[in-house]
Amino acid sequence: MQDEKSLRLGFVGVRNIGLNHLRKALDLPGVAVAAVADTDPQRVAAALELVPGGKARGYDSAAALFAAPDVDAVVLALPNHLHAPLSIEAMQKGKDVLVEKPMAVNSAEARDMIRVRDETGQQLMVGMNQRFNAYNVAARKMIAAGVIGEVQQCRTRWLRDRTGLWGGARGAWCLTPEKSGGGPLMDLGIHKLDQALYLAGVWPTVEQIAGFVTTGIGRQEAAAHGAVYEIEDYACGLVRFEGGLVLTVEASYFCNLPGEVQDTTILGTEGAMLLAKGKGTLLKRTADALESVPLEPDPETATSCVEHFCRVLQGREPLIPTPEVGLQGLEIVEGIYAAAKK
DSSP: OOOTTOEEEEEEOOSSHHHHHHHHHTTSTTEEEEEEEOSOHHHHHHHHHHSGGGOOEEESSHHHHHTOTTOOEEEEOOOGGGHHHHHHHHHHTTOEEEEESSSSSSHHHHHHHHHHHHHHOOOEEEEOGGGGOHHHHHHHHHHHTTTTOSEEEEEEEEEOSSOSTTTTSSOGGGGSHHHHSSSHIIIIIHHHHHHHHHHHTOOOOEEEEEEEEEOSHHHHHHHHTTOOOOSOSEEEEEEEETTSOEEEEEEESOOOSSSOEEEEEEEESSEEEEEETTEEEEEEEOSSSEEEEEOOOOSSSOSSHHHHHHHHHTTSSOOSSOHHHHHHHHHHHHHHHHHHHO
């Protein structure tokens, strides 16, 4: 646990998501951006320009930043296959870690990360950012209070009309399962899976999984850009949990719709919770009909992964997206892929 006035962060990987984390950290009380690291010197220079007063240092490797004595904790925004090895290295160097999702490319790596967390006593947080939406937090509190009764079904989806895979936002690593762990299910679906089960308030034992994947448009698009596409275009998983809860998750990189679709529906015995476009609506069953009530955002929630991470290290709140949760999400995704192969 760090003193609130002395928390010094290092950022490893400052492409898009990493830069976004850094910008959010600049506005947090008692937090200083101490260092950044990236293999691209231009990205390092661009990140350092964002830090007032020239107080941050730049490194060309994660190892160099991990060795810095004046860095308390690190934020890792890297290709998926680097999440486990660099998280482990950072914890072994005495750094607390916030690592982007998925926490690893497979559940075996995730277990290794948890083992090292236990051995070192460092904090390890997984960047499940959809937990840090003020409407999601408000919905979670109402569901926990029993407003919609017992949760029975969850449906969640993230369907992109077209991806940004070819625009430089991500590297070629994301097109191969060995480095990415999978396609849109691993990239987008794991976020929605986490959001739905967080809202439902349970991470129960899985009883049964069915899964389906398709590929077609992605290969055509990749060929036009001289790339090899080895992941799915679309994935759908149906998961039944102990106690009867049923969840459907969908994720797609290529979907011929007018725009991106991202929503989550939680169905209970007395009503429902609908979340879409960053906001939420409560449907409450009355004697004659369903009453629709817009949600008010929760005013106290952290608004980003980095803010929650810093609050945890400052001793202000307990860790929410634990690595155990990240592990179970990976296990469910692996189960959907395995079912699809059958």
